[in-house]
Amino acid sequence: MELQVGIADYKITRDPGRLITLGLGSCVGVSLYDPLTKIGGLLHVMLPDSTQFNNVNRPAKFADLGIPLLVQELQKKGAGGRRLQAKLVGGAQMFSGLDDSLVLNIGQRNVEKARAVLKELGIKILAEEVGGNRGRTMILDTADGKVIVRMLGNVQKVI
Amino acid sequence: MNDRELSAGELDALQEISNIGMGNAVTSLAQLINRRVEMRVPRARFLSFEEVIALVGGYEELVACVSLRLLGDVPGIILYLFDGRSAYRLVDLLLGLPAGTTDALDEMAESAVKEVGNVLTGSFVSAISQMTGLRMITAVPLFAFDMLGAVLSSLLVAAGRIEDAVLVIETELFPDQSGQIKGHFFLLTEPGVITRLMSALGF
Numbered sequence: 001m002e003l004q005v006g007i008a009d010y011k012i013t014r015d016p017g018r019l020i021t022l023g024l025g026s027c028v029g030v031s032l033y034d035p036l037t038k039i040g041g042l043l044h045v046m047l048p049d050s051t052q053f054n055n056v057n058r059p060a061k062f063a064d065l066g067i068p069l070l071v072q073e074l075q076k077k078g079a080g081g082r083r084l085q086a087k088l089v090g091g092a093q094m095f096s097g098l099d100d101s102l103v104l105n106i107g108q109r110n111v112e113k114a115r116a117v118l119k120e121l122g123i124k125i126l127a128e129e130v131g132g133n134r135g136r137t138m139i140l141d142t143a144d145g146k147v148i149v150r151m152l153g154n155v156q157k158v159i
Numbered sequence: 160m161n162d163r164e165l166s167a168g169e170l171d172a173l174q175e176i177s178n179i180g181m182g183n184a185v186t187s188l189a190q191l192i193n194r195r196v197e198m199r200v201p202r203a204r205f206l207s208f209e210e211v212i213a214l215v216g217g218y219e220e221l222v223a224c225v226s227l228r229l230l231g232d233v234p235g236i237i238l239y240l241f242d243g244r245s246a247y248r249l250v251d252l253l254l255g256l257p258a259g260t261t262d263a264l265d266e267m268a269e270s271a272v273k274e275v276g277n278v279l280t281g282s283f284v285s286a287i288s289q290m291t292g293l294r295m296i297t298a299v300p301l302f303a304f305d306m307l308g309a310v311l312s313s314l315l316v317a318a319g320r321i322e323d324a325v326l327v328i329e330t331e332l333f334p335d336q337s338g339q340i341k342g343h344f345f346l347l348t349e350p351g352v353i354t355r356l357m358s359a360l361g362f
Contacts, residue, residue, distance in 0.1 A: 006209070007208060007312055022218035022219060022306075022308050023218040023219060023306045023307065023308020023309040023312065024308075024309060024312075025305075025306070025308070025309030025310060025311075025312050025313035026312070026313040026316055026317070027309075027312055027313070027316065046312070046316050047316065092309065092313070094303045094305060094309055094310050094313040094314075095224075095226065095301040095302065095303045095310075095313065095314065095317075096269075096301065096302055096303070097299060097300060097301035097302055106313070106316055106317055107313070133305075134305060134309075135219075135305040135306030135308065135309025135310065136306075136309070137218075137219060137306070150219075151306075152219070152221055152305060152306055
């Protein structure tokens with residue numbers, strides 16, 4: 001079974017399930033996986049830092065709120081905090097051009113924030129497929145925690 | 160004014176303004192590629208991110224996107240989206256190559272597609288600005304060629320417009336009667352801007 005994770009959202013499932021999020025650009029996909037219980041979660045964040053906004057209605061939109069929330073929800077389902085392994089995908093710079101205000105490199109800031117938050121929570125990042133200028137689809141397989149990264153032109157990587 | 164509180168009359172007026180603006184724009188494109196360009200009457204409505212994606216294709220569909228920011232009295236974002244094959248056909252037309260020549264976008268092709276965005280936007284903006292007397296400035300075009308979901312989400316996030324539904328004025332362009340080229344035009348703006356447009360038009 002494959003569950004789709006929308007933008008600014010997260011989902012949790014267990015073996016034998018897969019979680020997929022489509023078309024990550026500057027957004028970052030964060031997968032968290034517990035190899036013992038084979039429970040995994042996938043989060044699709046848009047922005048690094050919620051403290052810059054007054055009106056925060058969806059914590060999963062932000063790396064600083066979404067990651068702790070996913071960890072908490074995983075723990076409720078029995079996944080161990082210390083066993084969780086993270087993988088990061090996305091954070092690309094999709095547009096080229098000279099209009100600085102639209103090229104703020106949100107992708108890079110998303111990646112940096114996600115790393116910092118994970119570090120603070122003591123969660124190890126096992127693998128990353130981040131940066132660059134390609135859009136990516138991310139699939140977490142809860143059988144073994146492998147993450148499949150799909151790009152256009154029949155390019156596929158397993159991390 | 161709340162996002163969803165534009166009246167039917169206001170949306171109609173907005174569509175009419177866009178129709179005139181885009182009519183002017185497709186005439187310029189027709190001159191540029193020496194072909195008739197067909198356009199559907201633009202529609203103004205509020206759409207969520209998912210609805211915009213569904214209108215154009217799938218999340219993983221290859222698209223060429225040219226985006227220009229509007230500054231001045233009518234701030235917003237204009238974008239043009241062409242699916243991959245349409246982008247290649249458009250480049251063939253622009254560069255005077257036999258149909259089917261282009262099968263990847265190099266720097267030359269990229270600037271040709273950007274130029275289409277420039278020409279369309281320039282005519283669109285000048286028509287509306289003449290009609291309303293409002294000051295409108297366009298920034299330089301940005302370009303992306305990749306998955307629709309990745310391109311569109313990145314653009315909307317950077318513009319701070321992914322919150323809820325966005326006011327979208329959209330139409331399809333058919334620069335080729337055989338239907339081999341299909342493009343989408345979007346103007347993303349906010350209700351406050353519409354009020355300004357309306358009062359400039361005497362509503």
